[in-house]
Amino acid sequence: MILKKLFNLNEYGYKNIVDDQLKISGLAFDSRLVRPGYLFFAIPGINTDGHLYIEDAIKRGAAVIVYSDPEISFPPHREQTWIRVVDVRKTMAQISAQFYDHPSREMRLFGVTGTNGKTSTCFFLRNILEDDGHACGLMTTPKNIIGPDVYEAINTTEESLQIQACLKSMLNKGIRQAVLEVSSHGLALGRVDGLFFDAAVITNLVAEHLEFHKSFEHYFSSKKKLIEMVEQNTKKSYPRFVIVNGDDENCRKIITESHLPTFTFGLRPENDVFAEDIEYFVDRTEMKIKTPKGNESVQLSLPGQHAVYNALAATAMAIFSGIEGEKVAQGLEHTHRVPGRWEVVNAGQDFMVIVDFAHNWHGLDSTLSFIKKMVRGKVITVFGCGGERDRNKRPMMGETVARWSDICIITSDNPRHEDPRQTAEDAMQGVSKCKKEVPVESCIILDRREAISQAFSLAQAGDVVFLAGKGPERYQVYHDRIICHNDYDVALELLKERNSS
Numbered sequence: 001m002i003l004k005k006l007f008n009l010n011e012y013g014y015k016n017i018v019d020d021q022l023k024i025s026g027l028a029f030d031s032r033l034v035r036p037g038y039l040f041f042a043i044p045g046i047n048t049d050g051h052l053y054i055e056d057a058i059k060r061g062a063a064v065i066v067y068s069d070p071e072i073s074f075p076p077h078r079e080q081t082w083i084r085v086v087d088v089r090k091t092m093a094q095i096s097a098q099f100y101d102h103p104s105r106e107m108r109l110f111g112v113t114g115t116n117g118k119t120s121t122c123f124f125l126r127n128i129l130e131d132d133g134h135a136c137g138l139m140t141t142p143k144n145i146i147g148p149d150v151y152e153a154i155n156t157t158e159e160s161l162q163i164q165a166c167l168k169s170m171l172n173k174g175i176r177q178a179v180l181e182v183s184s185h186g187l188a189l190g191r192v193d194g195l196f197f198d199a200a201v202i203t204n205l206v207a208e209h210l211e212f213h214k215s216f217e218h219y220f221s222s223k224k225k226l227i228e229m230v231e232q233n234t235k236k237s238y239p240r241f242v243i244v245n246g247d248d249e250n251c252r253k254i255i256t257e258s259h260l261p262t263f264t265f266g267l268r269p270e271n272d273v274f275a276e277d278i279e280y281f282v283d284r285t286e287m288k289i290k291t292p293k294g295n296e297s298v299q300l301s302l303p304g305q306h307a308v309y310n311a312l313a314a315t316a317m318a319i320f321s322g323i324e325g326e327k328v329a330q331g332l333e334h335t336h337r338v339p340g341r342w343e344v345v346n347a348g349q350d351f352m353v354i355v356d357f358a359h360n361w362h363g364l365d366s367t368l369s370f371i372k373k374m375v376r377g378k379v380i381t382v383f384g385c386g387g388e389r390d391r392n393k394r395p396m397m398g399e400t401v402a403r404w405s406d407i408c409i410i411t412s413d414n415p416r417h418e419d420p421r422q423t424a425e426d427a428m429q430g431v432s433k434c435k436k437e438v439p440v441e442s443c444i445i446l447d448r449r450e451a452i453s454q455a456f457s458l459a460q461a462g463d464v465v466f467l468a469g470k471g472p473e474r475y476q477v478y479h480d481r482i483i484c485h486n487d488y489d490v491a492l493e494l495l496k497e498r499n500s501s
């Protein structure tokens with residue numbers, strides 16, 4: 001695409017336009033991905049500043065530099081085009097949408113946000129939409145799926161440029177609908193700016209990521225931005241509506257504020273979509289789903305009340321999009337697993353091992369309270385708290401784990417630049433607060449593999465070992481290194497070793 005079509009060049013501060021007919025061969029916000037003829041966005045980040053990599057981008061062939069630092073008033077390289085903007089990330093969202101020709105205008109776009117259950121709801125919803133007969137793209141924490149191609153992503157919600165590129169390749173493959181998981185960072189940092197969302201759901205809302213948002217109000221208003229984006233969507237090719245969890249006090253506040261048809265889901269019969277006659281099992285759930293468009297009996301392969309909520313959230317999105325109840329039930333039943341969420345590890349041992357992505361008190365409370373109710377044996381939980389994440393979260397996680405577990409083993413979960421011992425001790429404070437006398441077996445074992453091994457050596461027939469927090473992650477991030485670690489693989493290996501010894 002030529003430069004003049006991407007920018008209204010009269011609008012900007014400093015600019016050195018070499019040729020407004022210049023053909024831009026691609027866009028990048030990371031200098032390491034720049035190729036000849038690219039436009040490079042220099043983003044001031046949290047760890048470093050993209051302005052420091054302009055030289056690198058130029059060496060790799062960048063033809064245009066979009067930057068914001070006013071200190072660079074006379075860019076040294078006159079042979080490149082330089083454009084100074086107020087906010088590079090915001091500009092990147094606009095320009096990327098333009099570069100890829102606004103793929104979301106040609107698609108039906110479903111946005112899923114909330115504190116917990118986003119990824120699971122996305123998987124349910126995508127399966128329903130596909131079972132209704134139309135291919136559906138997916139962008140979530142563990143995976144981005146474009147037809148037969150599956151990619152791992154670094155972030156739940158990627159940068160605007162990556163999202164637009166991904167939607168464009170969906171469209172090129174004839175995929176005209178997509179489910180996008182939208183994180184609070186994605187909303188606050190404008191990663192989703194420029195997208196046309198047709199419908200949105202908020203799964204639930206409790207305080208999270210306060211290391212970034214600083215206050216619940218900021219977190220809440222970031223989440224609400226997704227609803228505002230549906231309201232502001234001028235495309236109007238599909239009915240626009242909003243779905244919220246009617247059992248969640250914070251979500252309910254949105255109902256009165258929304259200018260669009262807003263429907264609720266939940267367990268209470270006052271909700272537009274709700275569940276009845278729920279029968280919980282340790283490996284599945286049976287229930288009747290009631291909707292204004294009819295009722296369906298459903299058997300979910302995923303256990304627990306939180307799975308019911310996620311299935312109801314997806315059902316509400318699908319039903320109000322016009323999908324028949326029968327197809328909804330089929331899609332829910334076809335969702336056999338969500339990667340790293342409630343994955344059972346079985347090597348023939350006489351206790352149960354579950355790998356799960358619960359990484360805040362709310363997720364731990366939902367999963368562990370269910371386990372405690374369902375099993376007669378001891379509950380042994382191995383968990384850690386992420387480094388460089390809200391420190392106040394840690395004792396709350398510790399307290400919740402201790403409330404429902406007989407033995408708590410605190411370990412590391414991506415220490416990042418923090419001291420893992422200190423992080424673990426923060427969590428231990430919560431354990432001690434809950435249990436006046438911390439059981440002797442509860443302890444800190446910083447090496448995660450060793451912690452899992454210790455849990456297995458304490459487990460007896462009928463117990464449950466719950467490995468929380470890393471789900472499908474394949475790494476452990478330390479200040480100076482990233483090591484390979486996957487809870488499922490490690491657990492399976494250790495269980496097999498036990499079998500052969």
Ligand SMILES: CC(=O)N[C@H]1[C@@H](OP(=O)(O)OP(=O)(O)OC[C@H]2O[C@@H](n3ccc(=O)[nH]c3=O)[C@H](O)[C@@H]2O)O[C@H](CO)[C@@H](O)[C@@H]1O[C@H](C)C(=O)N[C@@H](C)C(=O)N[C@H](CCC(=O)O)C(=O)O
Pocket residue numbers: 029030031032043044045046047048049050051053141154155156157158159183184185186
């Ligand atoms: C705190 C945060 O949000 N960080 C994100 C942010 O990084 P940053 O601002 O720190 O970027 P930076 O490292 O300072 O670099 C600044 C710029 O220099 C560029 N650079 C850097 C090095 C180089 O050689 N050349 C170069 O051009 C970088 O590409 C970047 O554009 O921008 C990066 C690029 O998009 C993200 O990958 C990164 O996410 C990190 C991995 C992260 O941990 N993010 C978490 C907090 C996050 O965003 N989580 C949410 C929610 C998760 C959930 O609960 O589901 C998510 O959506 O994933």
Ligand SMILES: Nc1ncnc2c1ncn2[C@@H]1O[C@H](COP(=O)(O)OP(=O)(O)OP(=O)(O)O)[C@@H](O)[C@H]1O
Pocket residue numbers: 114115116117118119120121141156203204306307309310340341342356357358359362363364366367471
């Ligand atoms: N509706 C829910 N309510 C409470 N906890 C839930 C709910 N759904 C899932 N969980 C818990 O949260 C964990 C993460 O679930 P999921 O990945 O679906 O959420 P997410 O919102 O996508 O998380 P993230 O913010 O990390 O992307 C699950 O493994 C489970 O422990």
Ligand SMILES: N[C@H](CCC[C@H](N)C(=O)O)C(=O)O
Pocket residue numbers: 359385386387389413414469470473
């Ligand atoms: N994506 C979320 C969850 C990560 C969970 C846990 N494994 C951690 O690293 O804190 C985050 O970055 O906060």
Ligand SMILES: [Mg+2]
Pocket residue numbers: 118119140141142156181
């Ligand atoms: Mg997720």
